[in-house]
Amino acid sequence: MTENEDVLVSVRNGVGILTLNRPKAINSLNDAMVAGISEALHAWEHDDSVHTVLLTGSGERGLCAGGDVVALYHSAREGGADARRFWYDEYLLNAYIGSYPKPYVALMDGIVMGGGVGVASHGSVRIATDTTKMAMPEVGIGFVPDVGGTYLLSRAPGRLGLHAALTGAPFSGADAIAMGFADHYVSHDKLAAFAESAIADGVENALATYAVDPPASPLLEQREWIDACYAGETVSDILAALGDSDDTAARDAAKLIATRSPIALSVTLEAVRRAAKLETLEDVLQQEYRTSCASVKSHDFVEGIRAQLVDKDRNPQWSPASISAVTPADVEAYFVPAEPNLTFQEETK
Secondary structure (H helix, E strand, O other): OOOOOOEEEEEEOOEEEEEEOOHHHOOOEOHHHHHHHHHHHHHHHOOOOOOEEEEEEOOOOEEEOOEOHHHHHHHHHOOOHHHHHHHHHHHHHHHHHHOOOOOEEEEEOEEEEOHHHHHHOOOOEEEEOOOOEEEOOHHHHOOOOOOOHHHHHOOOOOOHHHHHHHHOOOEEHHHHHHHOOOOEEOOHHHHHHHHHHHHHHOHHHHHHHHOEOOOOOHHHHOHHHHHHHOOOOOHHHHHHHHHHOOOHHHHHHHHHHOOOOHHHHHHHHHHHHHHHHOOOHHHHHHHHHHHHHHHOOOHHHHHHHHHHHHOOOOOOOOOOOOHHHOOHHHHHHHHOOOOOOOOOHHHHO
């Protein structure tokens, strides 16, 4: 396999181990990592000596903070070709993980956001912990949830997925299990032992030994106001309901949403609703590729990354500047077919 320091590939006792290895960047995904993961998974799929895949991350801060958005920012300023190619390859990988024929165990410890969700939450054995801090925070940088995120968000109980998508706020490991982003709960201090047990004795034995019942999900406990407030037809309706709520958490959500990109919010609401009606992960990823390719041409994508991660002034100047200024045509423009069109024949044959 190709040598790649950003993702370490090894096999122990029939377990193929993928270690995301950019700890200073909280293992943010770049082109080489996507290619390295894909190459290893394709090799292991047809290797009878490998029966399980284990995904983990280097460092103490988290599995993966997402894609390398500063690189995407520079690409967007130069026309977006590299960004489109990255997403094309990344979404093919997300779909491949979703249909992978061997157990794919993801250790979702610490920060797991954006692209990190894409390489973890479509696996077949997804482990959350008490330090898991998960989010689809794209609206904060003028972007739209991707990597199959809208597939998961649209299938969460009630309107919890809309709350997570429109606020972009992080949620816990217990929330991740409640929302369908994870399956099992292992305490952070037992995670290394769980991994060793999975390698030595198999995943089922490791789960039987180390998995415990998750604590109550804070988001599930707030579902009454979430379901009520996010029932609105438009982002403006939702914001009004949140702002008028007697619940402090609802009003806080309104304040947070009000800081996000108006066009990204409007497209995200539509994307999650459309994703709910699409049958497969592949169908949703194709839609997300369209919204991502439209985003890379937008003002807010460049401006959002500039404000949060480049200049770090935390003061994005969105355009349109308000929810009321976003038109239906503005939103619809994000759903037109992109070139090259994303298809999955190669990955699902």
